[in-house]
Amino acid sequence: MGRLVDAARAIPPERIAMRITKAAKTQYRTIVMKMGE
Numbered sequence: 001m002g003r004l005v006d007a008a009r010a011i012p013p014e015r016i017a018m019r020i021t022k023a024a025k026t027q028y029r030t031i032v033m034k035m036g037e
Contacts, residue, residue: 008016
């Protein structure tokens with residue numbers, strides 16, 4: 001578990017933010033598509 005924390009610290013925050021945003025957009029699109037059906 002300590003190794004994972006070190007790896008996460010090595011990643012720039014911008015990259016993590018971009019990943020979260022991308023995941024959120026994908027989820028949002030899925031929800032919208034499900035509602036549209």
